[in-house]
Amino acid sequence: MLDGMTRTGSPRGVLFDVDGTLIDSSYLHTVAWWHAFNQKGWDVPMARIHRLIGxxxxxxxxxxxxxxxxxxxDESIGDAHGSLxxxxxxGLKPTRGAAELVRRCADAGLVVVLASSSNATEVAAMRQALGTDDVLTAVTTATDAERSKPAxxxxxxxxxxxxxxAEDAIVVGDARWDVVSARELGLDTVGLTSGGISEGELREAGAVAVYADPQALLDDFDHSPLARLLAGD
Known part of the structure; x- marks a missing residue:
């Protein structure tokens, strides 16, 4: 049954994290946070910041x-990060194969939702870089969530x-926080190392599969958790 619907007629779908997953922005966020902390007199190593992106x-x-x-x-540090x-x-660019993977999911009949907790203006910039609005069912931003990840x-x-x-959906994300927050809802996560987090850390957090980037997942689509979701396995 490969039409994106369950036997009871409920849709199946994929929730895509955006930063680091579909857009190559994790290290840009790291540098922006580093400068924001420094502006307020805090010397925070980039390595520590990067591990918490997401x-x-x-x-x-x-x-x-x-x-x-x-x-x-705190608020001014967050504002400085946003400005930086x-x-x-x-200049934002999609990760390798990102747009193609989103379209492949939609073509297969999956509901596609961008699940971003960035603010609406940042999400708009990332959506423009991705160029897949015509196949999206919905997009979330920071205003849609009272608490951010790992909640x-x-x-x-x-x-x-x-x-x-939840039983008819799967998450694709690049950070351990994606995996942890998804698990709270009973959602499986396919991890991508495109945000710079290792396969070992993503698997330790509970990712059911890990790929290098969206292109690698797309290349393995027919044997991936996305295909199993479509098949109802």
């Missing part, structure tokens, strides 16, 4: 700065926006 801004700042800090700075990252919007809110919002049940 986590919500508030949680990321909490993880990287001392608990007894002056928290009045915006410099790169015009599961953004994937819960994506399921609702796509008219999907």
């Amino acid at each position: 986590m919500g801004s508030e949680q990321l700042i909490d993880e990287l700065l001392p608990a007894d800090r002056d928290r009045d700075q 990252f915006s410099v790169h919007w015009a 599961p809110d953004i994937f819960a919002a994506a399921l609702e926006a796509g008219g999907l049940r």
Whole structure:
């Protein structure tokens, strides 16, 4: 049964994380955060920042700065990161095979939802770079979730926006936070190392399969968890 529907007529679908998964932006975010912290007098190594990319801004700042800090700075650090990252919007590029994978999923009959917790303006820039709006069922942004990753809110919002049940959907993401938040909803995750997180770390978090990038997943589509989802396995 390869039409993207269950036997009861419920749709099947895929929830795509965007940053690092479909858009090659993880290291741009790392540099933007590094500059943002430095502007406020915090010396935070890029290696520590990179491992937390994909986590919500508030949680990321909490993880990287001392608990007894002056928290009045937190909002301005987050704002600085956003401004610094915006410099790169015009030059954003999809990861290898990203647009083709999104279209392959849609052509197979899967509901396709972009599950991003970035703000709407950033998501708009990434959607323009990806160029697949014509095959998307829905897109989520930060305003759709009360809490950001590793909380599961953004994937819960994506399921609702796509008219999907957790048992009929799968997540594709590049960060351990994607895997952790998806698991809270009973969603399996296909991990991609395109964001710079290792296969071992993604599997340790619970990813059911790991590929180098969207192109590698596309090349293995017929043998991947996406095909098994279509088949109802």
